[in-house]
Amino acid sequence: MNRPPVNSLNTEHLEQLHRALVRLENEKCRGMILSSSSPTVFSAGLDIREMYKPELEKARKFWRTLQDMWLKLYSTPYPTVAAIHGHAPAGGCLLALSCEYRVIVPNVKIGLNETQLGIVAPQWFQDCMRNVIGERQAEKALIAGHMFNTEQALQVGLVDEVAADKAACIARAEAFLASQANLPLLARKTVKLGFRNSTLSRLMTGREADTKIFIEYIFQPKVQKGIELYLQSLSKKSG
Ligand SMILES: CCCCCCCCCCCC/C=C/CC(=O)SCCNC(=O)CCNC(=O)[C@H](O)C(C)(C)COP(=O)(O)OP(=O)(O)OC[C@H]1O[C@@H](n2cnc3c(N)ncnc32)[C@H](O)[C@@H]1OP(=O)(O)O
Numbered sequence: 253m254n255r256p257p258v259n260s261l262n263t264e265h266l267e268q269l270h271r272a273l274v275r276l277e278n279e280k281c282r283g284m285i286l287s288s289s290s291p292t293v294f295s296a297g298l299d300i301r302e303m304y305k306p307e308l309e310k311a312r313k314f315w316r317t318l319q320d321m322w323l324k325l326y327s328t329p330y331p332t333v334a335a336i337h338g339h340a341p342a343g344g345c346l347l348a349l350s351c352e353y354r355v356i357v358p359n360v361k362i363g364l365n366e367t368q369l370g371i372v373a374p375q376w377f378q379d380c381m382r383n384v385i386g387e388r389q390a391e392k393a394l395i396a397g398h399m400f401n402t403e404q405a406l407q408v409g410l411v412d413e414v415a416a417d418k419a420a421c422i423a424r425a426e427a428f429l430a431s432q433a434n435l436p437l438l439a440r441k442t443v444k445l446g447f448r449n450s451t452l453s454r455l456m457t458g459r460e461a462d463t464k465i466f467i468e469y470i471f472q473p474k475v476q477k478g479i480e481l482y483l484q485s486l487s488k489k490s491g
Pocket of ligand 1: 257258292293297301339342343365373375465466469470483486487488
């Protein structure tokens with residue numbers, strides 16, 4: 253990902269990611285490392301400006317593009333690793349959770365923090381967390397909107413490994429891909445999709461309903477007010 257300053261996910265960036273995933277699949281890619289050009293941020297999650305006073309059709313397109321990108325990422329036939337050498341809140345955490353393996357560096361925060369922002373992580377975000385860390389830990393983390401530090405993320409199983417720095421993180425991600433290289437492709441892909449099928453189907457069969465929930469939710473005046481205040485707090489911080 254290379255969308256400075258924080259790889260926030262707007263419609264255009266989501267489309268780029270989706271196109272890249274389609275191309276990798278068409279080219280029979282043998283593995284992907286999802287990483288960031290930023291030295292300190294993996295991805296800041298959804299671009300909050302896409303949800304602030306949006307036009308209805310643009311908001312719908314934004315959400316559908318996010319769904320498209322995620323459905324592709326979660327179901328790739330090739331192995332995927334997230335090299336998390338920077339913070340990964342909310343949608344950034346979703347990207348990492350959607351890969352098959354996660355390597356993180358020290359001093360990083362990762363989690364589905366939506367509750368803390370006064371918004372709600374959609375069901376499929378929640379499902380991804382549950383699939384990785386289990387029901388009990390996911391429920392606790394989601395209710396609190398908890399951001400895990402590196403050590404906590406490793407302890408709870410949110411990530412698989414800690415590496416010292418970005419170079420080591422990429423090297424460990426490559427090692428994971430190498431460990432998968434000799435597995436029969438069809439068998440590997442079939443097992444992966446078997447594990448992920450119920451989560452994928454839940455969104456695929458409920459896409460329109462999910463979009464409707466998103467639209468109705470973000471167009472509420474009190475939610476808009478919350479988004480406005482959050483945007484102000486973010487830009488005050490950097491100003
Ligand atoms: C189960 C049933 C459910 C029913 C209801 C469901 C309904 C659906 C509801 C809606 C769902 C919404 C889902 C949302 C998921 C998301 O992903 S929301 C996004 C959450 N992201 C964050 O909270 C991260 C915010 N950012 C940060 O914490 C920090 O920026 C950082 C730690 C990532 C990086 O810090 P630092 O390096 O210090 O950079 P900053 O100075 O903070 O930021 C630089 C610059 O970027 C802007 N920015 C940061 N994050 C975002 C973002 N996410 N979107 C847009 N812009 C962002 C920030 O304002 C600064 O801009 P300026 O320089 O001031 O212009």
